[in-house]
Amino acid sequence: MAKPIVQELRPAAEVLANYGPVIGLEVHVQLKTATKAFCACSTRFGDPPNSTTCPVCLGLPGALPVLNRRAVELGIRAALALHLTIQETSRFARKNYFYPDLPKGYQISMYELPLATGGWLDIDHEAQTKRIGITRLHLEDDAAKNLHEGFSDSQKNSYVDYNRGGTPLAEIVSEPDMRSPSEAHAYLTALKQVLLYTEVSDCNMEEGSLRCDANVSVRRRGAEKFGTKAEVKNLNSFRFLQRALEYEIERQVAVLESGGKIDQETRLWNVAAGRTEPMRSKEFAHDYRYFPEPDLLPLRVSPAWSDEIAELLPELPDAKRQRFVNDFAITPYDAGVLASSRELANYFEDVIAAGAAPKLAANWIQVELLRQLNEAGKEITASPVAPGPFAELLAKVASGEINAATGKKVFVSMFTTGKSAAEIIAAEGLSQVSDAGEIERLCRDVIEKNPDNAAKYRAGNEGLFKFFVGQAMRASRGQANPQTVNEILKRLLS
Numbered sequence: 405m406a407k408p409i410v411q412e413l414r415p416a417a418e419v420l421a422n423y424g425p426v427i428g429l430e431v432h433v434q435l436k437t438a439t440k441a442f443c444a445c446s447t448r449f450g451d452p453p454n455s456t457t458c459p460v461c462l463g464l465p466g467a468l469p470v471l472n473r474r475a476v477e478l479g480i481r482a483a484l485a486l487h488l489t490i491q492e493t494s495r496f497a498r499k500n501y502f503y504p505d506l507p508k509g510y511q512i513s514m515y516e517l518p519l520a521t522g523g524w525l526d527i528d529h530e531a532q533t534k535r536i537g538i539t540r541l542h543l544e545d546d547a548a549k550n551l552h553e554g555f556s557d558s559q560k561n562s563y564v565d566y567n568r569g570g571t572p573l574a575e576i577v578s579e580p581d582m583r584s585p586s587e588a589h590a591y592l593t594a595l596k597q598v599l600l601y602t603e604v605s606d607c608n609m610e611e612g613s614l615r616c617d618a619n620v621s622v623r624r625r626g627a628e629k630f631g632t633k634a635e636v637k638n639l640n641s642f643r644f645l646q647r648a649l650e651y652e653i654e655r656q657v658a659v660l661e662s663g664g665k666i667d668q669e670t671r672l673w674n675v676a677a678g679r680t681e682p683m684r685s686k687e688f689a690h691d692y693r694y695f696p697e698p699d700l701l702p703l704r705v706s707p708a709w710s711d712e713i714a715e716l717l718p719e720l721p722d723a724k725r726q727r728f729v730n731d732f733a734i735t736p737y738d739a740g741v742l743a744s745s746r747e748l749a750n751y752f753e754d755v756i757a758a759g760a761a762p763k764l765a766a767n768w769i770q771v772e773l774l775r776q777l778n779e780a781g782k783e784i785t786a787s788p789v790a791p792g793p794f795a796e797l798l799a800k801v802a803s804g805e806i807n808a809a810t811g812k813k814v815f816v817s818m819f820t821t822g823k824s825a826a827e828i829i830a831a832e833g834l835s836q837v838s839d840a841g842e843i844e845r846l847c848r849d850v851i852e853k854n855p856d857n858a859a860k861y862r863a864g865n866e867g868l869f870k871f872f873v874g875q876a877m878r879a880s881r882g883q884a885n886p887q888t889v890n891e892i893l894k895r896l897l898s
């Protein structure tokens with residue numbers, strides 16, 4: 405048994421407060437292509453191990469790579485959406501290292517001449533907008549997958565599945581512009597939204613389509629100079645990113661406070677132990693002996709081609725949020741939720757197009773619809789209530805045909821049965837009772853049955869008014885028009 409790593413002492417909150425972190429993220433995103441970066445093998449997830457391979461992605465001698473045009477297009481698409489400048493000439497390089505999941509003995513990546521440089525992404529964080537710089541976006545191929553567990557002889561042997569080898573990736577490198585783990589979280593959230601909106605990637609973190617390495621250092625508050633950074637790898641979920649950063653910041657502060665110095669190294673987030681652990685001393689670029697990939701020509705992207713791709717960019721999350729606020733007079737918060745995915749935003753706009761009032765639609769989608777979807781484990785695209793019928797329901801609530809409380813019940817029924825609001829209201833006799841005569845009869849009844857409370861109310865205990873409203877609403881099975889109930893009770897009790 406290896407000796408457990410001694411847990412560093414956690415610095416006290418007031419010590420921690422003397423330091424500020426500096427964070428930059430390197431995000432690897434799988435490009436949504438049908439085939440691999442340099443061969444015609446499928447990128448499908450979940451095929452039997454080693455069934456989607458060929459001499460090129462297995463790195464057999466003499467096999468030559470051919471660049472996937474679609475991968476380049478998607479890379480350009482992402483770069484444009486992130487305001488990067490597309491380089492007319494970029495070039496693939498060999499990044500040399502040895503590992504069993506890398507049969508070529510090198511990764512094909514871009515080094516001196518990346519596909520795109522100098523962009524930015526705005527993030528919403530703590531009610532403020534902050535611009536995070538993006539240094540570069542380059543294309544590369546992914547390594548294969550080592551399997552260290554799940555076999556009867558896993559104690560002794562590891563296996564390699566080469567299906568993943570050669571999958572096209574874009575690496576998006578941010579500037580060290582983030583100042584807290586939650587800012588890093590907000591950046592990754594915003595980045596993922598852009599990549600999903602532009603359909604560059606499915607961003608499926610469980611399948612490894614979106615992975616993140618974090619460069620993090622700490623410095624004393626007020627210091628200009630950045631501290632020595634460590635790179636934390638293997639952050640394949642939002643939760644791990646935040647937790648690993650929090651851990652790593654505390655660790656570095658503890659080291660500095662005890663008079664030590666930070667090693668420039670690569671660390672791994674150990675999910676089970678909830679800590680970062682040293683993986684290897686940080687390699688420098690020269691360790692990889694980068695040199696231009698001799699089997700591929702320099703990549704040329706004409707302005708015409710990149711303009712063509714720019715034309716096809718969809719409305720991006722920022723623009724959509726802004727438009728929702730301007731056109732529909734909803735709050736920035738609501739706009740943020742509704743534009744969090746293209747599909748949800750489309751649903752919202754379809755409900756409005758079907759005649760619903762925007763504010764009412766915004767509330768009901770966020771509260772009632774999202775709750776039901778969440779409970780049923782369904783995506784918005786699989787909602788049993790389509791935008792048209794949803795708008796019909798909202799119209800009935802808005803017109804007073806049913807009250808809001810009944811509307812919510814009707815909605816749940818629509819969601820589970822697939823029936824329309826009209827059918828459910830008719831079948832269950834749920835129409836709102838607005839007939840003043842009938843409501844007055846109910847209210848008189850309630851007052852007669854509660855003479856003590858009526859006397860107390862009349863003697864000045866105004867808090868009891870709610871009691872009478874509640875009783876009257878219950879007597880109407882929740883169907884009375886609440887406003888009429890209020891008016892009539894006020895009159896009868898005065």
Ligand SMILES: [Zn+2]
Pocket residue numbers: 440443444445456457458459460461462570
């Ligand atoms: Zn292949």
